[in-house]
Amino acid sequence: MARSKPPRPRAHLSKDGVLHTAVALASRDGIESLTMRKLSDELGAGAMSLYHYVPNKEELIDGMVDIVFGEIELPSRNIDWKSALRWRAISTRHVLNRHRWAVGLMESRVTPGPASLRLHDAVLGCLREAGFSIEMTIQAYSVQDAYIYGFALQEKTTPFDDAEESAAVAEEQTRQFAELAEERQFASLAEEFPYLAEVVAGHVAKVGYDFATSFEYGLDLILDALEKRRDAS
Amino acid sequence: MARSKPPRPRAHLSKDGVLHTAVALASRDGIESLTMRKLSDELGAGAMSLYHYVPNKEELIDGMVDIVFGEIELPSRNIDWKSALRWRAISTRHVLNRHRWAVGLMESRVTPGPASLRLHDAVLGCLREAGFSIEMTIQAYSVQDAYIYGFALQEKTTPFDDAEESAAVAEEQTRQFAELAEERQFASLAEEFPYLAEVVAGHVAKVGYDFATSFEYGLDLILDALEKRRDAS
DNA sequence: AATCTACCCGTACACTGTACGAATTGCTAG
DNA sequence: CTAGCAATTCGTACAGTGTACGGGTAGATT
Structure with a gap:
């Protein structure tokens, strides 16, 4: 029963509206997923309508x-x-x-x-x-x-967004590196990159970074x- | 006479080679024009061959x-x-x-x-x-x-790349803005953005920026x- | 009511990354 | 030398991108 082409109720656009919903969309989903078609969908318009304003x-x-x-x-x-x-x-x-x-x-x-x-x-x-x-x-x-x-x-x-999360992430990354080092015949993080280890594993993981x-x-x-x-x- | 499919002489690739020519291509033509197909062409290979290394x-x-x-x-x-x-x-x-x-x-x-x-x-x-x-x-x-x-x-x-070129660009941009201001009923650069005018037109255009x-x-x-x-x- | 203009959009095209699986090569074991 | 195999190469196909072109339609102006 779904008509493949419901005649659109005619969108009413403006440059400002286009720009602002584009910003909103980009901030929500990231700019790499901002598409002319998605943007026009969000506005209830056809893709090519945008080109009248931009x-x-x-x-x-x-x-x-x-x-x-x-x-x-x-x-x-x-x-x-x-x-x-x-x-x-x-x-x-x-x-x-x-x-x-x-x-x-x-x-x-x-x-x-x-x-x-x-x-x-x-x-x-x-x-x-x-x-x-x-x-x-x-x-x-x-x-x-x-x-x-x-x-x-x-x-x-x-x-991460705050100090607490940063500590969790630092811990997690340290662990991941250890795994990776074991998997191959690598030296450990502490041996290969001692200063990095000191900062990431030794400090950030404990105190956090804000x-x-x-x-x-x-x-x-x-x-x-x-x-x-x-x-x- | 041009065969549409000359059987390629078989490319011999390596991850390092792929990466380095990719860097060269991006640095020459900009990353937005770096395409899997262009990259593989440059290497004398088919596009899908890249996916064995990356x-x-x-x-x-x-x-x-x-x-x-x-x-x-x-x-x-x-x-x-x-x-x-x-x-x-x-x-x-x-x-x-x-x-x-x-x-x-x-x-x-x-x-x-x-x-x-x-x-x-x-x-x-x-x-x-x-x-x-x-x-x-x-x-x-x-x-x-x-x-x-x-x-x-x-x-x-x-x-621009050096101080001299920067002066030329500053002059040019000042001129362009003046045109644009005249075209619409705009105020001039100096009226609307006095400090910007002072810096761009007054200083950079004369002394340059390095x-x-x-x-x-x-x-x-x-x-x-x-x-x-x-x-x- | 006729005309005009501003706006809207469907279709089509060239180009993108890449999934899939087939073809080929070079190596390794017998 | 040969059989078989694993590594490597790549042709085809597809969904999704930006946008050129041209036809339509709504609303304002005369």
């Missing part, structure tokens, strides 16, 4: 990335520069954790969208107003963003160092 | 990534830790520049290969022997790698800050 998949992703940029909080103008930049960095990490698929794509797109431009401008402005020279502003910007996005990259595919704490440690290290360099010039 | 494309890429890890120079044991780590960082940047396709993939693979383990162990060892506590070693490792891979990410898709210099500036900033924190404990 010229191709590449530019669809550009749009998605700019939505993610838009979720990052701009550095506040009412507090000191270090706190402001600290907070926007933490905000960036949060957003990137919500949208892991975006991690390798944010900084490496060719054509930046408006939200991206707005954020970049705000960060540069924050540094300039804090008394950094143009040259130092560029450097400061570069270090911070490299760190932020690089850190997100490390976090992207880790199978990404949030680690991120802020490195962030403060960088911001403090930037301040010193500014004052020295 | 279970699937995902693990092929794992292998390729580990080859890239293998090209990174280990930190030397014969010099002070800061110089050693400085050099391995610079070496990493060079390698990643040779293999841009690998940039988002190095740190985010699930199963690390032997070269990756070796490098990680060596870096951790360098820090431990330099007197860092286990906790600080982990932090130091995290900051450095986040910075290195994040920086590589920024470099990944930039269309990635290598910038990278080392941030790298030294981080290494110096790490040393201070070590000495303070």
